[in-house]
Amino acid sequence: MERIIENPDERTWGMLCHLSALAGAVIPFGNIIGPIIVYSTKRAEFDFVEDQGKESLNFQITMTIALVVSAILIVVAVGLLLLAVVGLYTLIYTVIGSVKASQGEFYRYPVTYRFIK
Structure with missing residues (x-):
């Protein structure tokens, strides 16, 4: 059976590891910077934050690479569709993770x- 975290502070900071990625909608690379800030400030305090911070960072790095590839593929016209799909996929799974x-x-x-192990 999977372990569930009971500490509300730990849960909140774990959730912020995921939600902070939405900063990417306002700040360039905020989707990576937000989770790095939460992860680096609270990972020593909470094991859950360390785990979820790594998970969020790995996902955001993977999606950033996918978005860059999609942007490059705009010259082939398929990139616009890929940008929309990757963007929506990232948003949906970030909310689910949160x-x-x-x-x-x-x-x-x-x-x-998994870039960060």
């Missing part, structure tokens, strides 16, 4: 390369 973390669940994003 909700799961707020419930104290250890969430794993699908289709994510």
Whole structure:
């Protein structure tokens, strides 16, 4: 059975690891900078934040690479569709990760390369 985190502070900071990625909508590379800030400030205090911070960072790095590739493919016309699909996919799974973390669940994003182990 999967472990559930009971500490509300730990759950909140774990959720912020995921939600902080939405800063990318306002700040260039904010989707990576936000989780790095939360992860680096609270990882020593909470194991859950360390785990979810790594997970969020890995997902955001993977999606940033996918967005860059999609942007390059705009010259072939398929890039516009890919940009929309990757952007929507990123938004949906970031929200799902946030909700799961707020419930104290250890969430794993699908289709994510684990850069940070």
